[in-house]
Amino acid sequence: MTTTTPRFPADFVWGVATAAYQIEGAVDEDGRGPSIWDTFSATPGAIDGGDTGAVACDHYHRWAEDLDLMQRLGVDAYRFSIAWPRVIPAGTGSVNQAGLDFYDRLVDRLLERGIAPFATLYHWDLPQPLQDAGGWPERSIVDAFVAYADAVTRRLGDRVAAYATMNEPWCSAVLGYALGEHAPGLREPALAPHAAHHLLLAHGTALEVMRANAPGAQHGIVLNIHPAYPATDAPSDIAAARRFDGFFNRWFLDPLLEGRYPSDVWEGYGAAAPDVREGDLETIARPLDFLGVNYYTRIIATSDPTVPWPSVRAVPFESTPTDVGWEVYPQGMTELLLRLQREYAPPPMYVTENGAAYADVLHNGTVDDPQRIAYLEQHVAAVHAAIEGGADVRGYFAWSLLDNFEWARGYAKRFGLVYVDYETQARVPKRSASWYAGLIARHRGEIDD
Numbered sequence: 001m002t003t004t005t006p007r008f009p010a011d012f013v014w015g016v017a018t019a020a021y022q023i024e025g026a027v028d029e030d031g032r033g034p035s036i037w038d039t040f041s042a043t044p045g046a047i048d049g050g051d052t053g054a055v056a057c058d059h060y061h062r063w064a065e066d067l068d069l070m071q072r073l074g075v076d077a078y079r080f081s082i083a084w085p086r087v088i089p090a091g092t093g094s095v096n097q098a099g100l101d102f103y104d105r106l107v108d109r110l111l112e113r114g115i116a117p118f119a120t121l122y123h124w125d126l127p128q129p130l131q132d133a134g135g136w137p138e139r140s141i142v143d144a145f146v147a148y149a150d151a152v153t154r155r156l157g158d159r160v161a162a163y164a165t166m167n168e169p170w171c172s173a174v175l176g177y178a179l180g181e182h183a184p185g186l187r188e189p190a191l192a193p194h195a196a197h198h199l200l201l202a203h204g205t206a207l208e209v210m211r212a213n214a215p216g217a218q219h220g221i222v223l224n225i226h227p228a229y230p231a232t233d234a235p236s237d238i239a240a241a242r243r244f245d246g247f248f249n250r251w252f253l254d255p256l257l258e259g260r261y262p263s264d265v266w267e268g269y270g271a272a273a274p275d276v277r278e279g280d281l282e283t284i285a286r287p288l289d290f291l292g293v294n295y296y297t298r299i300i301a302t303s304d305p306t307v308p309w310p311s312v313r314a315v316p317f318e319s320t321p322t323d324v325g326w327e328v329y330p331q332g333m334t335e336l337l338l339r340l341q342r343e344y345a346p347p348p349m350y351v352t353e354n355g356a357a358y359a360d361v362l363h364n365g366t367v368d369d370p371q372r373i374a375y376l377e378q379h380v381a382a383v384h385a386a387i388e389g390g391a392d393v394r395g396y397f398a399w400s401l402l403d404n405f406e407w408a409r410g411y412a413k414r415f416g417l418v419y420v421d422y423e424t425q426a427r428v429p430k431r432s433a434s435w436y437a438g439l440i441a442r443h444r445g446e447i448d449d
């Protein structure tokens with residue numbers, strides 16, 4: 001039987017991704033300070049099942065075994081995040097070299113195995129003292145982030161192939177400060193645009209010191225882009241989809257890539273629009289070496305004037321959802337990448353996250369996950385179609401290497417290529433892991449189609 005693996009450019013990067021708080025555990029070790037996720041996950045009712053990241057996948061102790069898993073997959077690159085509370089436990093002030101030691105070792109061992117380290121500096125685990133001082137809505141946080149970015153890039157330098165400043169600033173700003181679904185769990189919508197502005201400003205300001213410390217690395221940012229499709233051809237639905245796109249996507253894309261905030265969203269925020277000072281937009285729009293794109297699903301949007309701005313409601317879809325309720329919509333990936341290429345002429349793009357949660361079961365030592373294989377296969381093909389159509393996409397990272405702490409959904413939602421038995425911490429590669437290893441090997445010509 002011939003497979004349908006499309007041919008990617010020879011230097012296309014295949015990777016897997018994780019994030020510190022979702023896998024590391026060891027929240028009290030080697031001088032780590034508390035983060036907003038420790039606090040939030042200890043809040044009754046915040047996380048499904050009352051789960052916390054206190055132990056997670058115990059990756060802080062099992063990292064070498066996890067590198068073996070990656071090597072067996074044959075990945076070219078590993079996207080992980082660095083925990084700010086390990087590096088500067090109080091958020092500002094002294095650097096904890098013991099915390100940096102962990103990432104130093106990880107990076108060296110990755111390099112020994114020929115796996116390129118892709119590090120994200122901020123994947124949501126803000127040191128709690130910084131939140132106590134107001135968090136992302138406070139402009140002074142920019143200096144704190146720059147000092148942290150300096151400490152990391154000074155120590156790891158060019159051994160890291162690519163640094164992303166932020167992961168999904170929309171989630172930090174909106175889920176964290178407006179909707180209360182993520183840490184710090186605030187429900188104050190007026191804070192979100194300020195938080196978003198400072199996340200972007202911290203990103204742009206830090207780029208300068210990051211480039212000075214690691215001139216040979218690529219520097220960029222990771223956005224979650226959530227395409228909105230109008231539910232019908234009615235002008236009100238078309239306008240609703242446009243509003244949602246502004247609120248979720250353009251609010252970040254436009255300042256980063258065009259140096260301006262979109263005026264429709266600015267008006268939508270009204271009195272809550274951020275305090276943008278002279279020079280801020282130039283800083284935010286500093287050139288990037290890459291844009292990371294996380295894509296999982298889309299929204300089918302209809303106008304709903306009864307809900308707060310952007311006054312959009314999601315219309316139910318008909319296909320079978322993933323285990324987190326998301327629609328499987330691979331053509332959204334192709335259309336999104338082509339749109340970014342067409343409308344923004346972005347730097348080279350990486351798909352920095354894509355994957356699906358399914359209710360996996362370990363049975364006789366194996367996990368059969370045909371739905372995840374189908375999801376990944378369709379989305380990889382969708383990336384290929386975008387490249388064929390002219391999108392400059394250089395790599396693809398499957399989310400995730402391991403089942404892990406899926407934020408507010410806890411451990412019940414499994415996104416891994418590798419199953420984690422949380423009782424024993426045993427790792428069991430799923431069928432999708434073999435599928436992904438085969439895809440990479442075929443790409444390299446190590447096995448025939």
Ligand code: FCB
Nearest residue numbers: 019167168224399406415
């Ligand atoms: C993204 C996050 C990542 C993971 C996936 C499922 O929004 O960046 O940490 O939780 O969703």
